[in-house]
Amino acid sequence: xxxKYGIAKAGIKPSGDxxxxxxxxxxxxxxxxxxxxxxxAAPVIYDRMVSQLNDTVEAFVVNSGNANAxxxxxxxxxxxxxxELVAEEFDIDKDQVLVFSTGVIGVQLPMNKVExxxxxxxxxxxxxxxxxxxKAIMTTDSFPKYYQTKGEIEGKEFFIKGIAKxxxxxxxxxxxxxxxxxxxxxxxxxxxxxxTKLVVERTFNxxxxxxxxxxxxxxxxxATGDSEVEINQENKVxxxxxxxxxxxxxxxxxxxxxxGATKLIQINVHQAQDKxxxxxxxxxxxxxxxxxxxxxxxxxxxGRILSAIGQTHxxxxxxxxxxxxxxxxxxxxxxxxxxxxxxxxxxxxxKEITVDIYLERGEEDWTYYTCDLTYKYVEINAEYTT
Amino acid sequence: xxxKYGIAKAGIKPSGDxxxxxxxxxxxxxxxxxxxxxxxAAPVIYDRMVSQLNDTVEAFVVNSGNANAxxxxxxxxxxxxxxELVAEEFDIDKDQVLVFSTGVIGVQLPMNKVExxxxxxxxxxxxxxxxxxxKAIMTTDSFPKYYQTKGEIEGKEFFIKGIAKxxxxxxxxxxxxxxxxxxxxxxxxxxxxxxTKLVVERTFNxxxxxxxxxxxxxxxxxATGDSEVEINQENKVxxxxxxxxxxxxxxxxxxxxxxGATKLIQINVHQAQDKxxxxxxxxxxxxxxxxxxxxxxxxxxxGRILSAIGQTHxxxxxxxxxxxxxxxxxxxxxxxxxxxxxxxxxxxxxKEITVDIYLERGEEDWTYYTCDLTYKYVEINAEYTT
Numbered sequence: 001x002x003x004k005y006g007i008a009k010a011g012i013k014p015s016g017d018x019x020x021x022x023x024x025x026x027x028x029x030x031x032x033x034x035x036x037x038x039x040x041a042a043p044v045i046y047d048r049m050v051s052q053l054n055d056t057v058e059a060f061v062v063n064s065g066n067a068n069a070x071x072x073x074x075x076x077x078x079x080x081x082x083x084e085l086v087a088e089e090f091d092i093d094k095d096q097v098l099v100f101s102t103g104v105i106g107v108q109l110p111m112n113k114v115e116x117x118x119x120x121x122x123x124x125x126x127x128x129x130x131x132x133x134x135k136a137i138m139t140t141d142s143f144p145k146y147y148q149t150k151g152e153i154e155g156k157e158f159f160i161k162g163i164a165k166x167x168x169x170x171x172x173x174x175x176x177x178x179x180x181x182x183x184x185x186x187x188x189x190x191x192x193x194x195x196t197k198l199v200v201e202r203t204f205n206x207x208x209x210x211x212x213x214x215x216x217x218x219x220x221x222x223a224t225g226d227s228e229v230e231i232n233q234e235n236k237v238x239x240x241x242x243x244x245x246x247x248x249x250x251x252x253x254x255x256x257x258x259x260g261a262t263k264l265i266q267i268n269v270h271q272a273q274d275k276x277x278x279x280x281x282x283x284x285x286x287x288x289x290x291x292x293x294x295x296x297x298x299x300x301x302x303g304r305i306l307s308a309i310g311q312t313h314x315x316x317x318x319x320x321x322x323x324x325x326x327x328x329x330x331x332x333x334x335x336x337x338x339x340x341x342x343x344x345x346x347x348x349x350x351k352e353i354t355v356d357i358y359l360e361r362g363e364e365d366w367t368y369y370t371c372d373l374t375y376k377y378v379e380i381n382a383e384y385t386t
Numbered sequence: 387x388x389x390k391y392g393i394a395k396a397g398i399k400p401s402g403d404x405x406x407x408x409x410x411x412x413x414x415x416x417x418x419x420x421x422x423x424x425x426x427a428a429p430v431i432y433d434r435m436v437s438q439l440n441d442t443v444e445a446f447v448v449n450s451g452n453a454n455a456x457x458x459x460x461x462x463x464x465x466x467x468x469x470e471l472v473a474e475e476f477d478i479d480k481d482q483v484l485v486f487s488t489g490v491i492g493v494q495l496p497m498n499k500v501e502x503x504x505x506x507x508x509x510x511x512x513x514x515x516x517x518x519x520x521k522a523i524m525t526t527d528s529f530p531k532y533y534q535t536k537g538e539i540e541g542k543e544f545f546i547k548g549i550a551k552x553x554x555x556x557x558x559x560x561x562x563x564x565x566x567x568x569x570x571x572x573x574x575x576x577x578x579x580x581x582t583k584l585v586v587e588r589t590f591n592x593x594x595x596x597x598x599x600x601x602x603x604x605x606x607x608x609a610t611g612d613s614e615v616e617i618n619q620e621n622k623v624x625x626x627x628x629x630x631x632x633x634x635x636x637x638x639x640x641x642x643x644x645x646g647a648t649k650l651i652q653i654n655v656h657q658a659q660d661k662x663x664x665x666x667x668x669x670x671x672x673x674x675x676x677x678x679x680x681x682x683x684x685x686x687x688x689g690r691i692l693s694a695i696g697q698t699h700x701x702x703x704x705x706x707x708x709x710x711x712x713x714x715x716x717x718x719x720x721x722x723x724x725x726x727x728x729x730x731x732x733x734x735x736x737k738e739i740t741v742d743i744y745l746e747r748g749e750e751d752w753t754y755y756t757c758d759l760t761y762k763y764v765e766i767n768a769e770y771t772t
Contacts, residue, residue: 036699037693037696037697037699038695038696038699038700038701038702038704039692039693039695039702039704040696069689069693070692070704070717070720070721071720071721072705072719072720074720105690105692105693106688106689106692106717106721107721210676211597211673211675212674212675212690212693212694212697213693213696213697214693215693215696287597288597288598289596289597289598289675289759289763289767290596290598290767293763293764293767293768294767294768296768297767297769299768299769302492303455303456303490303491304491304598306456306492307425307455307491307598307601308598309424309425310423310424310426310599310601311423311599312424313422313423313424314424315424316425318425318456319458331492334456334457334458335456335457335492335493373675373764374764374768375761375764375765377675377679377764378682378759378760378761378763378764379761381675381676382679382682382683382685383683383685
């Protein structure tokens with residue numbers, strides 16, 4: 001996989017850790033997903049424009065420690081300047097460079113530091129090491145997030161490697177979440193777009209930490225085409241499945257690392273009329289503070305789950321609904337007897353909890369990942385800038 | 387005001403406190419607002435049916451300690467039985483009795499206790515004492531919620547008296563919130579409906595504690611007509627303003643008593659294109675866990691406020707937005723210098739905080755009330771049933 005990376009400690013993060021990442025690859029097709037938040041950060045606005053002009057990309061730069069959001073015209077100029085600096089270093093067109101930022105909102109980038117950091121990172125470009133690269137994009141993350149897999153088509157191997165960051169402001173339509181996924185397959189933009197759209201919807205757009213959508217969320221897929229594997233009508237489903245594997249692992253890491261989280265909770269909604277409904281219901285549960293605190297308290301409080309389903313205002317017939325917590329049936333059209341002590345023990349003894357809802361309305365399902373709401377979440381977020 | 391009440395300790399609440407309230411009045415016009423949650427509790431389903439059949443009401447009964455929600459057919463029968471028991475005692479038609487419940491979800495009502503409680507409460511009916519009556523409907527409330535005012539029209543006095551309960555599961559379209567408001571004016575149902583709809587939208591439907599809408603939310607307005615004041619075209623605005631005063635005070639008490647809350651936060655959105663937009667934006671801020679934790683941490687974190695506005699996905703021009711925290715201008719099209727220490731002190735030293743957003747898009751405004759998200763909220767809700 002012909003992907004090179006360079007990192008630098010530019011001094012944007014007060015901690016002095018790595019805060020600049022540059023990734024360089026041959027002219028590649030790509031798919032890009034950006035936040036829907038109307039307070040889009042400067043780099044998001046910049047990338048949105050560039051991506052409408054170009055179907056290929058050759059490099060991108062990420063800074064952590066400063067989101068370059070709510071920074072007005074000056075912020076936009078700075079995002080553009082970052083692209084220019086990188087383009088100059090590699091002697092490529094500046095429209096071939098994407099820009100990403102994450103960190104504090106509302107502070108202008110220290111451009112002298114950024115410039116030095118970019119020059120420094122470019123000095124020492126190496127074969128992509130996803131562990132090292134993922135460290136340079138961390139903010140409140142407690143661990144670096146990276147994952148890779150390989151696939152085989154007609155005896156030829158291909159790779160998919162991904163890195164991500166994110167722990168707070170995590171909510172669908174993404175979050176202060178950045179994810180970069182690389183593959184060496186040959187694929188046309190239309191097929192890549194279709195495959196990634198499907199995958200993003202089921203992974204990065206089906207996770208929640210705190211219901212708060214960010215200004216900087218971005219997911220980038222780059223297909224360099226330097227393997228011998230060509231994605232076509234025959235094998236595209238297999239490729240999408242492999243992509244899904246990588247994105248799901250990265251997305252779950254973000255939820256596991258959710259600020260203050262002690263549990264990863266998987267909510268499976270079954271037998272919905274359509275996918276949208278299944279997702280809407282799963283999301284309503286995932287977002288409920290009462291559900292999230294009950295999970296923290298190891299409380300098999302199915303009333304809060306049903307009530308969160310009801311908050312969708314859909315005409316659910318609750319006399320047909322079944323609700324499982326792990327293997328425990330808690331509700332089956334009416335409250336059922338269950339071993340409360342055992343159910344509580346299941347919650348106490350597992351870091352990954354599943355909730356299964358059967359609606360008996362149709363055949364569609366959706367899975368959503370969330371975490372519990374804890375004292376630590378309040379602590380982290382009550383004391384972020386002070 | 388010809389309104390009588392009776393209370394009883396029926397033993398539904400484990401604490402042994404008052405848990406039955408009966409209120410009796412002459413055949414009166416009324417307006418009733420019930421939860422939109424599709425997991426509507428049995429009494430809500432019952433009241434919804436009864437209120438479609440009758441334009442008048444003569445009594446209602448409330449039990450606390452058990453929500454009679456997610457209780458199926460049996461639950462509905464029990465709600466109906468409560469109405470019948472009260473109707474028998476007063477020798478009135480059972481369709482003239484409304485039923486309300488609040489408390490734990492998913493447990494059948496102990497009907498022998500309920501029956502005894504109703505008989506006991508009826509034994510000792512007295513002139514309405516809103517302080518005493520409000521105590522009988524409390525659940526997790528830390529203080530009883532009641533308020534009264536009087537008005538004068540053409541030299542004649544009228545009264546409005548209200549009681550409410552609620553501290554958690556508080557979210558628009560109401561919450562585990564009950565409110566009962568009585569007035570002695572003469573008014574036709576259509577005018578009462580119009581006035582109360584307006585008022586409910588700006589009060590009980592503009593408060594949030596935890597984003598969680600409940601299965602039992604109900605607001606009832608009763609107009610007994612036993613004063614000499616007649617509400618007509620001329621004075622209806624004055625009457626609505628008085629009603630608003632009572633409902634706003636009760637709604638604010640609910641937010642102040644929000645589980646674990648240390649602050650009441652008033653969010654005023656100004657200069658929106660229309661009322662819906664103003665409310666949508668105010669609500670997005672009020673619901674943000676990141677905003678609510680920042681308020682708890684006395685952190686003037688305007689980035690989280692702007693980001694919550696952006697989460698509406700409206701095409702806001704942030705270069706025109708102004709944001710005040712109390713008297714401190716924090717953002718004016720771009721980040722502005724402000725005295726962070728003084729702003730933090732303002733938050734530390736006040737139990738009521740205001741946030742003002744100016745959008746420069748139009749002339750409509752909306753006010754929303756919310757509270758902070760604290761360790762105590764997590765504690766209360768992680769340990770509710772265990």
